[in-house]
Amino acid sequence: MEFNIENIMNKIDNPKPETWSDILKRPTQTIDDIEVTVKEIFREVQKKGDEAVAKYTSIFDGISQDNYEVSLEEINEAIALIPNELKEAIQLAKENIYKFHKAQKTDRVEVETIEGVSCWQEKRPIQKIGLYIPGGTAPLFSTVLMLAVPAEIAGCKEIVLCSPPDKKGKINPAILYAANLCGVTKILKVGGIQAIAGMTFGTQSIPKVYKIFGPGNQFVTVAKQLATQFGVAIDMPAGPSELLIVADDTAVPAFVASDLLSQAEHGTDSQVILVSTSRKLIGEVEHEVQSQLEVLPRKAIAEKAIENSKLIYVENDQIALDLINEYGPEHFIICSEYDDFYCNGIVNAGSVFIGNYTPESAGDYASGTNHTLPTNGYAKNYSGVNLDSFMKSMTFQKISEKGIQNIGKAIELMADAEGLQAHKNAVTLRLKSLE
Amino acid sequence: MEFNIENIMNKIDNPKPETWSDILKRPTQTIDDIEVTVKEIFREVQKKGDEAVAKYTSIFDGISQDNYEVSLEEINEAIALIPNELKEAIQLAKENIYKFHKAQKTDRVEVETIEGVSCWQEKRPIQKIGLYIPGGTAPLFSTVLMLAVPAEIAGCKEIVLCSPPDKKGKINPAILYAANLCGVTKILKVGGIQAIAGMTFGTQSIPKVYKIFGPGNQFVTVAKQLATQFGVAIDMPAGPSELLIVADDTAVPAFVASDLLSQAEHGTDSQVILVSTSRKLIGEVEHEVQSQLEVLPRKAIAEKAIENSKLIYVENDQIALDLINEYGPEHFIICSEYDDFYCNGIVNAGSVFIGNYTPESAGDYASGTNHTLPTNGYAKNYSGVNLDSFMKSMTFQKISEKGIQNIGKAIELMADAEGLQAHKNAVTLRLKSLE
Numbered sequence: 001m002e003f004n005i006e007n008i009m010n011k012i013d014n015p016k017p018e019t020w021s022d023i024l025k026r027p028t029q030t031i032d033d034i035e036v037t038v039k040e041i042f043r044e045v046q047k048k049g050d051e052a053v054a055k056y057t058s059i060f061d062g063i064s065q066d067n068y069e070v071s072l073e074e075i076n077e078a079i080a081l082i083p084n085e086l087k088e089a090i091q092l093a094k095e096n097i098y099k100f101h102k103a104q105k106t107d108r109v110e111v112e113t114i115e116g117v118s119c120w121q122e123k124r125p126i127q128k129i130g131l132y133i134p135g136g137t138a139p140l141f142s143t144v145l146m147l148a149v150p151a152e153i154a155g156c157k158e159i160v161l162c163s164p165p166d167k168k169g170k171i172n173p174a175i176l177y178a179a180n181l182c183g184v185t186k187i188l189k190v191g192g193i194q195a196i197a198g199m200t201f202g203t204q205s206i207p208k209v210y211k212i213f214g215p216g217n218q219f220v221t222v223a224k225q226l227a228t229q230f231g232v233a234i235d236m237p238a239g240p241s242e243l244l245i246v247a248d249d250t251a252v253p254a255f256v257a258s259d260l261l262s263q264a265e266h267g268t269d270s271q272v273i274l275v276s277t278s279r280k281l282i283g284e285v286e287h288e289v290q291s292q293l294e295v296l297p298r299k300a301i302a303e304k305a306i307e308n309s310k311l312i313y314v315e316n317d318q319i320a321l322d323l324i325n326e327y328g329p330e331h332f333i334i335c336s337e338y339d340d341f342y343c344n345g346i347v348n349a350g351s352v353f354i355g356n357y358t359p360e361s362a363g364d365y366a367s368g369t370n371h372t373l374p375t376n377g378y379a380k381n382y383s384g385v386n387l388d389s390f391m392k393s394m395t396f397q398k399i400s401e402k403g404i405q406n407i408g409k410a411i412e413l414m415a416d417a418e419g420l421q422a423h424k425n426a427v428t429l430r431l432k433s434l435e
Numbered sequence: 436m437e438f439n440i441e442n443i444m445n446k447i448d449n450p451k452p453e454t455w456s457d458i459l460k461r462p463t464q465t466i467d468d469i470e471v472t473v474k475e476i477f478r479e480v481q482k483k484g485d486e487a488v489a490k491y492t493s494i495f496d497g498i499s500q501d502n503y504e505v506s507l508e509e510i511n512e513a514i515a516l517i518p519n520e521l522k523e524a525i526q527l528a529k530e531n532i533y534k535f536h537k538a539q540k541t542d543r544v545e546v547e548t549i550e551g552v553s554c555w556q557e558k559r560p561i562q563k564i565g566l567y568i569p570g571g572t573a574p575l576f577s578t579v580l581m582l583a584v585p586a587e588i589a590g591c592k593e594i595v596l597c598s599p600p601d602k603k604g605k606i607n608p609a610i611l612y613a614a615n616l617c618g619v620t621k622i623l624k625v626g627g628i629q630a631i632a633g634m635t636f637g638t639q640s641i642p643k644v645y646k647i648f649g650p651g652n653q654f655v656t657v658a659k660q661l662a663t664q665f666g667v668a669i670d671m672p673a674g675p676s677e678l679l680i681v682a683d684d685t686a687v688p689a690f691v692a693s694d695l696l697s698q699a700e701h702g703t704d705s706q707v708i709l710v711s712t713s714r715k716l717i718g719e720v721e722h723e724v725q726s727q728l729e730v731l732p733r734k735a736i737a738e739k740a741i742e743n744s745k746l747i748y749v750e751n752d753q754i755a756l757d758l759i760n761e762y763g764p765e766h767f768i769i770c771s772e773y774d775d776f777y778c779n780g781i782v783n784a785g786s787v788f789i790g791n792y793t794p795e796s797a798g799d800y801a802s803g804t805n806h807t808l809p810t811n812g813y814a815k816n817y818s819g820v821n822l823d824s825f826m827k828s829m830t831f832q833k834i835s836e837k838g839i840q841n842i843g844k845a846i847e848l849m850a851d852a853e854g855l856q857a858h859k860n861a862v863t864l865r866l867k868s869l870e
Contacts, residue, residue, distance in 0.1 A: 352830070382827060
């Protein structure tokens with residue numbers, strides 16, 4: 001049976017720059033309905049603590065439990081359940097993630113800006129952080145590695161993990177195994193809005209944290225946004241996952257197609273884009289997508305995402321680069337003769353994958369880079385999760401008598417010009433004492 | 436006339452830890468009323484662009500203007516108006532800020548996590564940023580330096596500055612002078628909510644930006660929060676300015692008092708706290724505050740803030756440190772015999788000032804550190820503005836044939852365990868091609 005892919009994939013030939021923003025438009029998310037529910041649950045958790053958490057766990061997860069914390073027994077049970085080869089895979093991934101994030105550690109930056117004025121910058125860990133790991137059919141234990149490993153390197157004191165229980169009141173064993181392996185200090189069987197609210201306000205069972213990380217469905221996304229109104233920081237705003245590939249005739253069409261599909265299987269709203277200077281390659285990738293799609297277990301999801309995908313032909317690499325920077329993809333794969341051109345020129349992307357043997361899956365799991373990345377165009381203004389996401393930069397200064405004499409006059413003049421006399425006076429008093 | 440300061444300053448002797456959170460409570464801000472106004476103006480600016488900006492400029496700033504951009508002529512006029520010694524002061528401050536922020540530049544971090552798997556992290560500038568500088572009686576030209584200098588070092592392409600016009604349609608000359616000195620690419624005479632909305636959506640005159648920095652009144656604060664819902668990043672959430680000083684008998688009471696007052700003059704809601712292991716010092720500082728307060732031009736404001744200030748006696752330095760970390764002050768001055776103890780132990784503070792000759796004003800203006808810092812307890816989870824605030828961290832990876840053979844099996848196993856077959860397939864295809 002010949003499946004006519006050309007009807008479902010959108011090919012766009014040589015689009016004019018003024019049409020790019022339309023072509024590259026992401027789906028808008030409607031969150032207004034959800035917001036009311038989320039606010040309501042926040043109010044209740046703030047007021048009633050565990051009682052409210054229990055109520056919503058019963059409503060959303062369909063089970064009632066009186067103890068949220070995962071016990072050592074449950075963790076040992078989980079460890080026993082994981083096949084050895086998966087354990088080894090997780091350990092290898094952990095090691096690579098550790099190496100890459102450990103290398104991001106920065107030294108104290110110290111400068112004597114002028115004689116006697118010593119300024120330095122140091123990073124200190126955020127003391128209490130929360131990780132949210134969704135449950136459901138795809139247990140994202142890889143995300144546990146991506147968040148807990150750098151948190152431990154940073155030196156966060158409390159690393160709390162919340163994940164929803166299944167109908168039997170359990171968390172997927174691979175999640176427990178990874179959490180235990182990576183220094184999570186407390187694992188709680190709480191999911192959804194009630195988990196985010198719990199970590200925002202603190203309840204009898206759930207510790208209050210200063211920053212919440214991790215993916216989730218629309219409810220969790222809106223809950224994280226709301227958490228920021230109560231003083232909690234979050235990793236970044238969320239949106240559907242995205243992949244943009246730039247490829248020319250040096251690319252292997254089957255590989256390109258497999259990468260597009262690995263993005264497409266994430267969800268029906270996944271964003272999948274191929275940009276190419278070769279019409280021939282576009283045609284070949286189309287056919288490959290078709291044949292590979294047929295045998296995928298998550299075909300229904302991937303097919304839907306592929307329907308919204310775009311195959312864009314452009315005349316040259318400069319146009320391609322401009323278009324890609326306008327889009328700002330979360331994941332950006334370069335399979336091009338001119339990979340240096342793209343590496344040097346890309347300013348808006350979350351993570352960049354270079355060459356035919358660098359699939360996005362490598363970064364999703366095991367190469368060492370982080371997979372928590374800015375979507376929805378946020379690559380223009382947000383970093384992906386990295387070691388610094390778990391730390392704060394603080395500055396220090398120590399000024400000697402000589403130092404205040406060197407900059408005192410300038411401070412007095414500037415404070416005076418800004419109309420802040422007490423600011424000036426703090427310096428004047430000190431200068432006078434040295435006369 | 437003896438002014439009885441003891442009636443207005445709150446002395447707290449040896450408070451129990453369970454009372455700290457009450458003692459250290461910040462004023463809650465009610466933003467609900469403001470939110471409606473802000474949303475309304477955002478909607479209108481999004482829809483009508485400059486027309487709406489003109490309308491609200493006329494309402495809030497009381498003037499109508501048809502051109503928002505500051506001309507080269509106006510800049511030259513401003514330059515001529517600034518006294519030479521103020522120019523030199525600004526230049527000295529700029530140089531120190533430049534040195535300290537330039538030193539924060541990080542190299543590319545590159546790691547071969549396993550043979551054939553090369554991962555690296557690079558920082559790229561946010562392409563378009565917006566700076567908001569309030570107008571009014573205290574023209575914060577120092578904030579222009581604090582934001583534009585690192586933006587230029589980072590390499591931001593467009594640096595847009597918005598500041599409200601006065602009744603004559605002018606921006607304070609010191610602001611124009613500083614903006615011109617520090618590489619701002621466009622200066623616009625637009626203020627308040629309409630400026631933030633303009634930079635969020637872009638209008639005929641105001642460029643759309645990716646991240647907005649800078650202080651402002653409650654309206655601007657709420658507008659910046661709202662901007663984040665439209666894809667724009669902001670420097671940090673805002674709150675009233677704060678200073679906490681820890682001091683013992685090695686401190687000079689007059690200096691301590693002058694620092695407390697320099698914080699107090701910012702606004703009636705300024706947070707001013709002294710923590711000490713010496714009751715004697717607390718008494719001396721009280722008297723000094725009284726006499727210095729009398730002669731301040733902004734006495735009315737400072738007095739009000741001093742009424743809400745707290746002088747807290749604690750038994751030892753460990754208790755002091757714990758209390759300070761629980762508060763998480765924006766500015767933290769250490770005048771103590773044990774300054775190393777505090778420097779090493781402080782984990783929640785924006786900027787730290789060490790010793791008797793290091794007033795907060797130094798960091799506000801000219802030492803080189805940034806004065807845009809987390810308030811309201813946000814020092815627990817946010818960095819102060821630094822070079823990285825103007826950049827995004829991006830990751831790159833390049834995997835060789837050998838590399839994918841080294842990590843391929845682990846990716847396959849993990850993808851399989853997460854139920855993501857297409858992720859696995861992207862690796863399987865490549866491994867097969869190498870058999």
